Amino acid sequence: MPEAPILALPLLEVEGLGIHFGGLHAVRDVTASVPAGQITAIIGPNGAGKSTFFNLISGFYQPTSGRIRFQGEDITRLRTHQVVARGIARTFQTTTIYKELSVLDNAMIGHRVRTRAGLLDALLRTGRERRDEEESRVGAMRALDRVGLAAQAGRPAGALTQEGQKRVGIAMALSSDPKLLLLDEPAAGMNPEETVSLMGLIRELVSGGLTVALVEHKMSLVMGLADGIVVLHHGQKIAQGTPGAVSRDPAVIEAYLGGHAHGGQMGQPGRAAGETGGAHA
Numbered sequence: 001m002p003e004a005p006i007l008a009l010p011l012l013e014v015e016g017l018g019i020h021f022g023g024l025h026a027v028r029d030v031t032a033s034v035p036a037g038q039i040t041a042i043i044g045p046n047g048a049g050k051s052t053f054f055n056l057i058s059g060f061y062q063p064t065s066g067r068i069r070f071q072g073e074d075i076t077r078l079r080t081h082q083v084v085a086r087g088i089a090r091t092f093q094t095t096t097i098y099k100e101l102s103v104l105d106n107a108m109i110g111h112r113v114r115t116r117a118g119l120l121d122a123l124l125r126t127g128r129e130r131r132d133e134e135e136s137r138v139g140a141m142r143a144l145d146r147v148g149l150a151a152q153a154g155r156p157a158g159a160l161t162q163e164g165q166k167r168v169g170i171a172m173a174l175s176s177d178p179k180l181l182l183l184d185e186p187a188a189g190m191n192p193e194e195t196v197s198l199m200g201l202i203r204e205l206v207s208g209g210l211t212v213a214l215v216e217h218k219m220s221l222v223m224g225l226a227d228g229i230v231v232l233h234h235g236q237k238i239a240q241g242t243p244g245a246v247s248r249d250p251a252v253i254e255a256y257l258g259g260h261a262h263g264g265q266m267g268q269p270g271r272a273a274g275e276t277g278g279a280h281a
């Protein structure tokens with residue numbers, strides 16, 4: 001049966017995007033899009049270029065070729081804080097929360113990236129700095145509310161469960177009120193129950209109007225959550241489509257089975273999707 005076409009307009013578009021480190025093309029000539037109001041998963045075997053792709057979109061790396069457009073605007077050469085100000089925020093693969101600080105302080109740090117006061121303002125406690133601090137507090141509380149942590153705002157972040165700490169990381173990104181949230185391996189280190197709960201949170205955020213792109217190895221999460229999937233392999237895009245279409249794509253199956261025939265976290269996309277047809281035989 002043909003797959004339903006993806007009709008949503010692209011929020012983010014990349015065209016011919018690439019970066020090389022010396023002779024290694026970590027991302028090569030990738031043209032792909034992230035539709036507004038949807039969940040797009042970026043998958044691929046280890047070293048496929050997924051994190052590098054996120055680093056390019058979020059301005060951590062400058063591409064050596066290609067273009068990035070966000071809401072129709074060319075953001076290819078913008079620096080990280082300018083990208084955040086346009087409405088793209090990200091979380092990181094490894095937890096980067098400050099465990100000894102309160103949950104609220106962590107979320108406020110996320111917000112400060114967007115506020116205007118510089119270091120000098122902060123040191124001199126100027127009026128602008130005080131206004132910014134208040135603004136950060138309000139933005140941070142709103143973000144904590146969105147991830148269900150408002151009641152825990154005063155607790156040290158390190159006292160929260162693993163999943164709670166993941167939510168703090170997401171609140172840090174949300175506090176800048178992004179339109180596009182990039183989640184780098186959100187389910188890493190989480191048990192199946194926590195993973196299901198996190199999937200519920202991501203769905204809620206998207207029903208509230210957010211667009212999400214995520215890099216994830218756990219196929220149960222990807223197949224159960226994503227509206228669309230982009231598959232990278234050796235830095236190149238080898239497929240983009242619905243979970244069903246991608247899991248049946250011979251190039252995708254080959255990419256996974258080629259280097260991962262003996263299992264591992266990624267496994268076989270089709271099987272993880274619960275498909276029973278003989279497409280992978």
Ligand SMILES: Nc1ncnc2c1ncn2[C@@H]1O[C@H](COP(=O)(O)OP(=O)(O)OP(=O)(O)O)[C@@H](O)[C@H]1O
Binds near residue numbers: 026
């Ligand atoms: N700053 C860098 N300098 C040199 N090489 C890099 C740099 N960043 C990434 N690479 C290389 O680019 C390739 C892609 O790495 P990347 O981390 O993007 O892959 P990935 O798909 O996210 O992998 P994983 O699933 O293992 O996290 C790898 O070969 C990696 O070693």
